[in-house]
Amino acid sequence: MHMEEFQVIDNCLMVRLPEEIDHHKSAYICEKADRYIINENVSHVVFDFEDTRFMDSSGIGIIMGRYKKISCFGGKVYAIHPDKQIRRILNISGMSKIVEIMD
Amino acid sequence: MIAEKGKETEIGTWVEGAAMKNEMEMEFDAISDNESFARVAVAAFVTHLNPTMEEISDIKTAVSEAVTNSIIHGYENVYGYGRHGDSRPAYITIHPGKVKIHCLIEKGVLHIEVQDNGKGIDNVEQAMEPLFTTKPELDRSGMGFAFMEAFMDHLEVESQAGKGTLIRMKKRLGTGAWISEEMR
Numbered sequence: 001m002h003m004e005e006f007q008v009i010d011n012c013l014m015v016r017l018p019e020e021i022d023h024h025k026s027a028y029i030c031e032k033a034d035r036y037i038i039n040e041n042v043s044h045v046v047f048d049f050e051d052t053r054f055m056d057s058s059g060i061g062i063i064m065g066r067y068k069k070i071s072c073f074g075g076k077v078y079a080i081h082p083d084k085q086i087r088r089i090l091n092i093s094g095m096s097k098i099v100e101i102m103d
Numbered sequence: 104m105i106a107e108k109g110k111e112t113e114i115g116t117w118v119e120g121a122a123m124k125n126e127m128e129m130e131f132d133a134i135s136d137n138e139s140f141a142r143v144a145v146a147a148f149v150t151h152l153n154p155t156m157e158e159i160s161d162i163k164t165a166v167s168e169a170v171t172n173s174i175i176h177g178y179e180n181v182y183g184y185g186r187h188g189d190s191r192p193a194y195i196t197i198h199p200g201k202v203k204i205h206c207l208i209e210k211g212v213l214h215i216e217v218q219d220n221g222k223g224i225d226n227v228e229q230a231m232e233p234l235f236t237t238k239p240e241l242d243r244s245g246m247g248f249a250f251m252e253a254f255m256d257h258l259e260v261e262s263q264a265g266k267g268t269l270i271r272m273k274k275r276l277g278t279g280a281w282i283s284e285e286m287r
Contacts, residue, residue, distance in 0.1 A: 026242065057250050
C-alpha cells in the first residue's frame with residue numbers, strides 16, 4: 001500500500017482498496033484510515049473497490065470499524081465501484097444497510 | 104443429446120468430470136502471508152472441474168475464513184502485513200503451528216477440511232453466532248462462520264479447548280461442467 005491509496009478531499013477520506021482484502025492486509029488499512037480520520041478532521045469515508053477482486057470478512061471488519069468511528073459524529077461511509085462478487089459480500093454481510101453503495 | 108456416463112460422446116469431458124475423484128493434502132505455517140496462498144491453492148485444485156467464477160469466489164472466501172481463524176484464533180498469530188510498519192516488531196513471537204488443508208473431490212462434491220492444533224474453541228455454538236468475536240480489538244467482524252455457511256453447502260466445526268479445531272465444509276460443484284456442455 002502506498003501513500004496515494006489514501007487521499008483526503010475536503011473532509012472526505014478516499015481509500016483505494018487493494019486487489020485482495022484479507023486479514024493479512026486489513027490491519028494496515030484500518031490503522032492508516034484511523035490515523036487520517038483523527039489527524040485530518042475527516043467526516044466521511046469512501047471505500048473505492050475499483051481494483052478489488054477478492055474480499056473476505058476482514059473487509060467487513062474494515063468497513064464496520066470505520067463506520068462506528070465516524071457515524072457517531074454524523075459521518076457517512078460509502079462503497080464505490082464494487083464488482084459483482086464484492087457487491088454480494090456487502091449484501092450478505094448486511095453492509096448494504098449501513099453504507100451507501102455506488103457504481 | 105443425452106450422454107450416458109462412461110459412453111464416448113463429443114462432450115466426453117463432462118462425463119469424465121462427473122465420475123472423477125481427486126484428493127490433496129497440504130500443510131503450511133500459520134502466518135497471515137499464507138492466507139492468500141491457501142485460497143489460490145484450493146482454487147487451483149478445483150480448476151479442472153470447470154467451476155463457475157462465482158463458485159471459485161465462494162470457495163476462496165470460505166477457505167480464507169477458515170484459515171484465518173486458525174491463524175489468528177487457533178495460534179493467536181494476529182499480526183498481518185504492516186501492523187507496526189513494514190515488518191513485525193522483533194519482540195513478537197510467532198507461534199510455529201501449522202495449518203493443514205485436506206481436499207477431496209468425489210461425485211461432483213468438493214470436501215474441504217481445515218485443521219489446526221491451536222488453542223481450540225471453548226464454546227462452539229457461541230463462536231458460530233453471527234457477529235460474535237473474541238477479538239473485536241482487531242476489527243474482526245465476527246462473520247467468518249456466517250460467510251463459510253453462506254458460501255458452502257455444509258459446515259461442521261469440531262473443536263476442543265487446548266486440542267485444536269477442525270472445520271469441515273462441502274460444496275456441490277458441477278454447474279460449470281453443465282454450462283460448458285450447453286455451449287458446444
